[in-house]
Amino acid sequence: MKKITIQVNKNNFRLIMSGRRRNYKTAGAVIGILERLLTRGSKLKLNEKTALKVNYGQGYDNESLGSKNPYYLLFSGLCFLEEYLSQDYFSVKEKLYLKRGGD
Secondary structure: OEEEEEEEOOOOEEEEEOOEEEEEOOHHHHHHHHHHHHHOOOOOOOOOOEEEEEEEEOOEEEEOOOEOOHHHHHHHHHHHOHHHOOHHHHHHHHHHHHHHHOO
């Protein structure tokens, strides 16, 4: 099973996927990049089950179940990063992912 990892640091969020590491300043940017990579005809295909893991540091982390549904992974990431997102952004994305998910 593949894993997509998000590391939460004091000043940034690090997205680790397929051995590549990218840093972002906001959680919204991470969700936006994940959405683009998982749903919009990207080269990243979910041919096998993939899990999303968020590492908060100091031994705390959350991990989703493996899934081939990109909206399940996006919704999991949205919930895991909820405290770093504005309420308006969270509400809009929550409705979108639940409407399109269906897993």
